[in-house]
Amino acid sequence: MTPPAVTVISGAASGIGRATAARLAARGDHVALLDIDAGKLESTASSIREAGGQAESWPVDVRDRPAVERACAGVVEKLGAITGVFSNAGITGRQPVSAMTLAEWNAVLETHVTGSFHLCQVALAHMVRQSRGAVVLTSSDYAVVGMRDQAHYAAAKTALYSLTKALALEFAPHGIRINAVGPGPIDTPLLRAGRTAAEWEERLRLLHARIPMGRLGRPEEVASVVEFLLSDRAAYITGQLIQPNGGQVMW
Amino acid sequence: MSAVSDGRPHQGRVAVVTGGKSGIGKAIAARLLHEGARVSVLDVSRSAPDDLPVASYQVDVSDERAVDAAFDEIAAREGRIDYLVCCAAIFPARPFLDLPAADWERTLRVNLTGGFLCCRAALRHMRPRSFGRIILFSSMLARTAGRNSAHYAASKGGVLGLARSLALEVAHEGIRVNTISPGVTDTPQPRGNMSEQELFGRAASIPLGRIGAVNDMVLACLFLLGEESSFLTGQDLRVNGGASLW
Numbered sequence: 001m002t003p004p005a006v007t008v009i010s011g012a013a014s015g016i017g018r019a020t021a022a023r024l025a026a027r028g029d030h031v032a033l034l035d036i037d038a039g040k041l042e043s044t045a046s047s048i049r050e051a052g053g054q055a056e057s058w059p060v061d062v063r064d065r066p067a068v069e070r071a072c073a074g075v076v077e078k079l080g081a082i083t084g085v086f087s088n089a090g091i092t093g094r095q096p097v098s099a100m101t102l103a104e105w106n107a108v109l110e111t112h113v114t115g116s117f118h119l120c121q122v123a124l125a126h127m128v129r130q131s132r133g134a135v136v137l138t139s140s141d142y143a144v145v146g147m148r149d150q151a152h153y154a155a156a157k158t159a160l161y162s163l164t165k166a167l168a169l170e171f172a173p174h175g176i177r178i179n180a181v182g183p184g185p186i187d188t189p190l191l192r193a194g195r196t197a198a199e200w201e202e203r204l205r206l207l208h209a210r211i212p213m214g215r216l217g218r219p220e221e222v223a224s225v226v227e228f229l230l231s232d233r234a235a236y237i238t239g240q241l242i243q244p245n246g247g248q249v250m251w
Numbered sequence: 252m253s254a255v256s257d258g259r260p261h262q263g264r265v266a267v268v269t270g271g272k273s274g275i276g277k278a279i280a281a282r283l284l285h286e287g288a289r290v291s292v293l294d295v296s297r298s299a300p301d302d303l304p305v306a307s308y309q310v311d312v313s314d315e316r317a318v319d320a321a322f323d324e325i326a327a328r329e330g331r332i333d334y335l336v337c338c339a340a341i342f343p344a345r346p347f348l349d350l351p352a353a354d355w356e357r358t359l360r361v362n363l364t365g366g367f368l369c370c371r372a373a374l375r376h377m378r379p380r381s382f383g384r385i386i387l388f389s390s391m392l393a394r395t396a397g398r399n400s401a402h403y404a405a406s407k408g409g410v411l412g413l414a415r416s417l418a419l420e421v422a423h424e425g426i427r428v429n430t431i432s433p434g435v436t437d438t439p440q441p442r443g444n445m446s447e448q449e450l451f452g453r454a455a456s457i458p459l460g461r462i463g464a465v466n467d468m469v470l471a472c473l474f475l476l477g478e479e480s481s482f483l484t485g486q487d488l489r490v491n492g493g494a495s496l497w
Contacts, residue, residue: 165496172458172493184482212422213484221482228474236467238459239496240489247422250415250485 004054005029006079007230008072010062010119011089013040015188016138019219020086020226025053027227032075032082033057034068034119035089054079062089062115072122081130084230085123087116088138092153092190105152112156113163120167124176131175134230137164139180139241141249157182161241168239177238179229184245186217212247260477262287266334267325269293269312269369271305274438275388276338278465279472280305283334286473291325293318293339293369312339312365322372331380334476335373337366337387340406344399344444355402362406366413370428374421383426384476387414388468391434391491399444407432411487418485427484429475434491436463458493 007024011017013035021031025048035041038059048055056078058071075082090112093104116137127133140157147154164180171178185191185207192200208214225244228234243249266283270276271292281303284290291306306328308321326332340362343354366387377383392400393407411430418428435441435453442450454461471490474480489495 168493168496169458172460175459177459212419213482214423217482224479224481225483228479233470233474235470236459236461236463236490236492237471237488238493242483242488243486244480244482245486246482247418247484250418251487 003080005083005230006032006075006081007084007086008032008034008075008082008119008123009086009088010034010060010115011138012057013037013044015190016183016186016219016222016226017086017088018044020088020223021055022048022051022053023220023223023227024084024086024230025055026051029084030054030079031056032071032079034060034062034071036061062119063110065118068115068118068122072119072126076126082123082126083130083133085119085127085133085135086138086226086230087119087135089115089119090138090153090156090190092150092193094149094194096149097151100152108152109156109159112153113159116160116163120163120178124167124171127176128171128174134177134234135167135171135179136226136229137178137180139164139182141182141184141243141245143180143182143241144243144251145249164241165239172238177229177234179234179237179239180241181222181225181229182241182243182245182249183222184217184243184248185211186219186222186244188219191216210248211245215246217244217246259287261473264288264333264476265325265329265331266290266336267293267322267332267369267373268336268338269365270337270339272296272307274338274440275433275436275465275468276336277303278469279336279338282469282473288334289329291321291329293321295339311361312337312369313360315368318365318368319372322369322376326376332373332376333382333384335369335377335383335385336472336476337369337385339365339369340388340440342400342403342440342444344403346399347401350402358402359406359409362403363409363413366410370413370417374417374426377426378421378424381425383421385414385417385426385428386472386475387428387430389414389430389432389487391432391489391495393432394497395495414487415485422484427475427480429480429483429485430487431468431471431475432487432489432491433468434463434494436465436468438465456494457491461492463490463492
């Protein structure tokens with residue numbers, strides 16, 4: 001019998017990461033949860049365990065290379081060989097470029113792009129020994145179309161799509177597939193962050209008008225796409241961007 | 252702990268598959284049947300054996316009246332149409348300068364106009380029930396282009412435009428429209444234009460080291476038909492082993 005899949009998920013404490021962790025655990029994966037927010041991370045892990053799943057958590061800032069290395073070594077020791085990665089940690093902020101500080105720019109780029117570089121490089125070094133596995137990175141519709149007031153976020157998500165393609169080519173000979181998921185507007189804490197209730201209502205009205213399906217997506221609707229891409233059902237799909245976005249961007 | 256199970260999501264669904272007597276279309280029809288769907292097949296072929304227990308219609312998808320009549324009959328018999336999967340296509344490879352206008356016209360008519368006619372006929376039955384899943388097969392060649400393929404690439408590029416426009420029009424009505432763009436796949440179709448050696452020789456230039464299997468396309472199709480893809484519409488799933496990354 002093949003051992004259970006061991007999947008590392010960053011940004012696992014909330015939103016898309018949390019929903020994906022729950023879905024993968026429900027299909028039988030042993031999930032290794034990484035997030036900078038130790039408190040919320042443990043609450044995700046315990047809710048998965050209460051549902052009968054296997055979850056362990058590692059409070060980690062993905063920008064911290066030694067911490068990522070320690071976490072992945074810990075995953076291998078505690079859960080076994082890593083077979084899947086969902087590199088999903090991300091932050092954002094709202095600021096026109098003209099007012100954006102270098103610190104704001106760096107924080108977003110380093111979390112998304114350098115953080116994914118660290119996690120993918122460290123985890124893939126473990127995975128190539130198995131010649132088995134798959135990776136999904138969270139990109140965005142904004143890898144393809146422009147966006148006001150979040151230039152750092154859009155630049156980061158485009159970079160993640162480029163990283164996905166380069167990794168796909170590099171690791172295909174090892175039988176490891178790398179894809180990106182590019183969500184549109186999903187009802188997550190990140191989308192609501194920094195908005196008052198009134199601003200959120202206004203934003204919702206705009207989004208509903210703009211999204212052809214007329215609603216926000218649910219984190220579970222991204223999780224199901226990630227699960228598909230990590231599964232053998234997607235055995236011939238690599239280097240691609242799959243966009244659960246309600247039709248907001250068609251490309 | 253047991254694997255995630257959505258039960259049998261295709262059980263009882265009424266599906267129409269065009270080009271359903273060979274290659275990818277036939278495999279999709281067979282798999283949907285296995286999943287408990289009620290499957291009807293449209294195919295121009297008279298000769299292909301009816302070895303699947305499906306309702307089979309000998310129809311040229313570019314024949315407006317025949318298409319409308321077939322969908323009306325299916326809907327009348329089954330009570331509805333839930334899924335449409337458009338696989339019917341032809342690919343008579345020719346160098347551009349030797350391409351007869353008749354070949355150009357016939358390729359566009361079957362591959363692109365055929366999709367339009369089948370989508371329109373199916374939508375008449377999907378819309379009143381506010382439910383539908385439509386998959387159109389495009390091709391990697393729609394983006395990458397290829398020698399001897401101007402007519403085919405144009406038709407498959409057209410399929411992307413058709414699918415996206417249609418997706419926008421019906422997105423708020425519970426109907427999702429997506430495309431699949433296969434790379435070179437192990438079916439009868441490419442064998443019309445290349446030898447076995449050439450076909451399998453393509454594997455050397457594909458990152459995942461093999462040409463596509465019919466089952467790769469079947470699994471992509473089931474994903475897009477089912478609820479796992481509930482927030483996907485107007486999207487193109489590129490199943491090509493990494494041969495094209497856009």
